[in-house]
Structures are given as structure tokens and as C-alpha cells.
Amino acid sequence: MIYQGKQNIWSDYQKEIPHDHWFYVRSCIRQSFFPASEYFFVKIVRDLLGKDLYESKHHTTCGGIAYHCDTIPQETAMTIVARQFALMTEAGYKNLVASCITSFGNYTETLETWREFPELEARIRENLWKACRREFEKPEYVAHASDIVYMLRNEIAEKAKVRLIDKTTGEPLRIVEHIGCHYSKMFPHKGVGGAEYPCVLSGMVESWGGQVIDYPERRHCCGFGFRQYLVKANRGYSVSNTHKKFESMEPYHPDAIITNCPGCPYFLDRWQYVISEQTGKTYGRDGFGIPVFTYEELAGLVLGYDPWDLGLQVHQVAVEPFLDKLGVAYDPDAKYLGVNKEELLKPTLPTVLKCF
Amino acid sequence: MPDFGFSLSKSSSVSLDSLDLGLYGELERLEPGVKTCMACGSCSAACTASVWSGMSVRKLILNLQRGKDVEKMLGSCMLCGKCSMVCPRGINTRHLILSLCRIYKKQ
Ligand code: SF4
Numbered sequence: 150m151i152y153q154g155k156q157n158i159w160s161d162y163q164k165e166i167p168h169d170h171w172f173y174v175r176s177c178i179r180q181s182f183f184p185a186s187e188y189f190f191v192k193i194v195r196d197l198l199g200k201d202l203y204e205s206k207h208h209t210t211c212g213g214i215a216y217h218c219d220t221i222p223q224e225t226a227m228t229i230v231a232r233q234f235a236l237m238t239e240a241g242y243k244n245l246v247a248s249c250i251t252s253f254g255n256y257t258e259t260l261e262t263w264r265e266f267p268e269l270e271a272r273i274r275e276n277l278w279k280a281c282r283r284e285f286e287k288p289e290y291v292a293h294a295s296d297i298v299y300m301l302r303n304e305i306a307e308k309a310k311v312r313l314i315d316k317t318t319g320e321p322l323r324i325v326e327h328i329g330c331h332y333s334k335m336f337p338h339k340g341v342g343g344a345e346y347p348c349v350l351s352g353m354v355e356s357w358g359g360q361v362i363d364y365p366e367r368r369h370c371c372g373f374g375f376r377q378y379l380v381k382a383n384r385g386y387s388v389s390n391t392h393k394k395f396e397s398m399e400p401y402h403p404d405a406i407i408t409n410c411p412g413c414p415y416f417l418d419r420w421q422y423v424i425s426e427q428t429g430k431t432y433g434r435d436g437f438g439i440p441v442f443t444y445e446e447l448a449g450l451v452l453g454y455d456p457w458d459l460g461l462q463v464h465q466v467a468v469e470p471f472l473d474k475l476g477v478a479y480d481p482d483a484k485y486l487g488v489n490k491e492e493l494l495k496p497t498l499p500t501v502l503k504c505f
Numbered sequence: 506m507p508d509f510g511f512s513l514s515k516s517s518s519v520s521l522d523s524l525d526l527g528l529y530g531e532l533e534r535l536e537p538g539v540k541t542c543m544a545c546g547s548c549s550a551a552c553t554a555s556v557w558s559g560m561s562v563r564k565l566i567l568n569l570q571r572g573k574d575v576e577k578m579l580g581s582c583m584l585c586g587k588c589s590m591v592c593p594r595g596i597n598t599r600h601l602i603l604s605l606c607r608i609y610k611k612q
Pocket residue numbers: 548551552553554555560561562581582583584585586587588589598599602
């Protein structure tokens with residue numbers, strides 16, 4: 150009896166993620182911040198693991214950024230979301246998977262609001278019909294793309310070319326995970342592990358051989374916070390948030406950070422440069438920073454894809470020391486070659502943070 | 506250093522291991538009710554002095570729990586007692602302020 154009760158409680162923290170047939174919606178900002186991540190998500194999930202993943206060329210922004218910046222009202226954001234649902238319905242899919250954490254939060258918030266206020270759903274259906282003569286079925290399941298990679302983590306581990314092990318010491322690499330707030334804090338029960346045991350990223354790290362590092366500010370925001378960054382006068386708040394996290398994780402000497410949000414890897418990566426210029430401090434070894442990866446990039450490395458094809462040259466923090474620990478081969482001269490092997494412009498190197 | 510147009514703010518994080526909680530401990534001894542404060546802020550909302558002076562019993566209690574000095578804030582209180590009337594935990598906040606004044610005077 151008690152055991153069953155415990156099982157019931159534990160089942161609240163599990164997510165029954167459907168195994169196949171997904172309507173995939175991309176992120177606006179990830180494609181410019183970490184251009185290869187979504188490409189590799191599709192490559193791994195569809196081409197390598199054979200899942201049915203469908204994309205529509207008619208998909209647009211979800212409106213999440215404008216909504217969280219208070220530049221459009223919620224009804225407008227909901228109508229945009231309703232149009233994406235209509236595209237999914239027209240394509241014959243029932244499961245929606247969002248690449249962006251803010252989109253995931255936006256879709257979930259819309260569905261939860263409609264559940265509480267059905268009259269609002271009716272009004273949005275009317276708006277959508279008036280705007281573009283479209284109708285929709287609500288998705289049966291909304292997942293974030295990291296849920297899918299979490300679900301497939303063991304299949305990825307089976308095909309792994311390298312494991313997250315330090316080649317020189319044989320010890321597991323020390324990885325800090327950072328889960329996006331719009332995944333884990335808006336509707337915690339919609340994420341893997343809920344609020345108490347959020348394991349969407351730590352599950353991947355452990356399956357691929359790494360060691361997850363705990364530290365006091367683990368659940369602190371990355372610092373993006375939308376208007377904290379987008380209004381220049383507020384950017385001090387954003388960088389101070391990130392600084393707090395780095396100060397807190399520093400004594401635990403992480404080798405890398407894994408994230409599942411568009412904003413987190415961007416700010417945790419780029420602010421290391423700003424902090425180094427403002428305080429003279431870097432957080433990795435020998436003047437380097439701590440590299441920050443999206444879960445697709447880390448999955449790609451584990452599966453043996455070329456680091457430069459994975460887009461790791463657009464990171465601010467040099468990834469080479471991590472690649473060396475991992476034992477991944479790379480060509481330093483090919484770092485700033487584009488996909489067509491044409492020379493890209495080389496960035497100016499920072500004065501404090503060591504980069505290549 | 507490049508001019509970014511913004512800078513780092515001082516961290517507000519506190520280390521519970523290195524705090525001096527002597528003042529709060531003394532207050533807790535005189536006013537055990539302070540332990541039940543849930544930081545709801547009703548006292549600050551009711552306070553007439555808060556608008557012009559920033560007086561806030563809630564902030565006062567939180568600051569003491571973080572080992573900070575609150576003597577300056579005490580000077581803004583008019584001892585009207587409105588905060589005691591609204592506290593859902595029934596803390597006699599006016600008396601708490603008086604006790605705190607006594608502690609400071611003894612120092
Ligand atoms: S007693 Fe002091 S703190 Fe309380 S309401 Fe009056 S002025 Fe404000």
C-alpha cells in the first residue's frame with residue numbers, strides 16, 4: 150500500500166513523452182545564436198534515430214518574446230499560437246515539439262489559460278478564423294525538444310563515439326546543467342521531474358558518462374530575463390545575475406555547462422567575456438572560460454560530429470580545451486570556415502578571456 | 506576596458522555561515538512573536554510613514570535576519586501602531602519597534 154502510494158507520488162514527476170510523430174516548431178533566436186543546434190536536432194532525431202518529425206515552412210514566431218516584453222497583448226500571442234496549432238492540424242499531427250523554451254512556455258500557458266477560461270479559447274478561435282480562415286485541434290501533447298533528446302538519451306548513448314570522460318584522467322567530466330526558467334518554473338509539472346527533481350539535462354549528462362555538479366545557485370536565472378537585457382539601462386541586472394551564478398559554481402570547477410533554452414547558453418557564454426573585461430576574472434582554467442553547450446551540441450559531440458559543423462566556433466568561450474579533454478579531433482585551421490568551406494571573418498580576440 | 510554602458514551591481518547574496526545575528530537573537534528573546542513573521546508586507550502597506558520615509562517593518566525584520574543594521578530606519582517610525590492592527594500573525598509590531606530601540610540604546 151505504502152509502496153503504491155510512493156509510486157503514485159513518483160508518477161507525478163514523470164512525463165509520458167510520446168515516442169514518435171512530432172510536429173516540430175523552430176525558435177526565432179536559436180537559429181542566429183546557435184545556428185547548427187536545430188539542424189542537428191533534426192539530423193539526430195529524424196535521420197539517425199528514424200523518428201517522424203515534420204516541419205512546416207509556414208511556421209512563424211510564436212510571439213513569445215514580444216509577449217514577455219509587453220509589446221503585444223496576450224490575445225495576440227494566443228492567436229499566433231492558435232495559427233501554429235492550425236498548421237499542425239492541417240499536417241495531420243497531434244504532438245507538438247518546440248525548440249524554444251519560451252515557445253514551450255507560451256504554448257503551455259495558452260493551453261492552461263484556455264482550460265481555465267474556455268470563453269477565451271472561443272474568442273481566439275474566432276480571431277483566427279477572421280484573420281486567416283483557419284481552424285485547429287489542440288495538441289494532445291506539447292513537449293520541449295530537450296524532452297525528446299532526454300527520452301532518446303540511451304539510444305544516443307548506444308551510438309556514442311565518445312563518452313563525457315576526461316581522456317587524460319579517466320574521470321567523468323564535471324558538467325553543470327542549467328534548465329531554462331520557462332521550462333521549469335512556469336508550469337513545473339509539465340517538465341521532466343517537476344520542480345523538485347528536474348532531470349531533463351542531468352539525465353542526458355549521466356547517460357553519456359558525465360558527472361552532474363551541484364552548486365548553491367544552480368536554479369538561479371541565467372540573467373536573460375527579457376527586459377533585463379533588452380532595455381540597455383537594465384543590462385547591469387542581467388550580467389549581475391550571471392556573475393552570481395559563476396561566482397557560485399567556480400569552487401566546483403565545472404568542465405562545461407549544458408543548457409536547454411535559447412537565452413541561457415547565449416548569456417552564460419557571452420557574459421563571461423563582459424565579466425572578464427569588467428572584473429578581470431575568468432572562470433575556467435588558465436584564463437579560459439567555462440564552455441556552454443546546447444543539449445544538441447553536446448549530443449552531437451558525443452555522437453562524433455565535427456565540432457565546427459556543430460557551430461561551436463560561434464561560441465564566445467573557447468571550446469578547444471573541452472574538446473581536448475573529451476578526446477575529440479578537430480582542425481584548428483578549419484574553425485572559421487563556413488559550411489561551404491569559405492573563409493568566415495575572424496573575430497577580434499578579447500583582452501582578458503583567452504580565446505583562439 | 507570597453508564602455509559597455511552598464512556594469513555589475515554588488516551582489517546581495519548573504520552567507521549564513523558568516524553573519525552576525527546577535528541583534529536579531531536579542532530581539533527574538535524579547536519578542537518571540539517575530540519568529541512567526543511570514544514577510545507578507547501588510548505592515549508596510551498600512552504604514553503611513555512608509556510613503557515618505559521608506560519605513561517597513563517587513564524590511565526591518567528581513568534585514569535583521571540578514572545581519573544588517575536597521576537603526577536609521579527606526580527613526581522614521583511614528584509609533585502610531587497601525588502595523589500592529591493589520592498583522593495577520595498578530596505580532597505586536599509597534600512593541601517590537603520599541604524593543605529594538607531599547608536594544609540599540611543599551612548598545
Ligand atoms: S508604528 Fe511605525 S511602522 Fe507601524 S505603521 Fe506606524 S509608523 Fe509605520
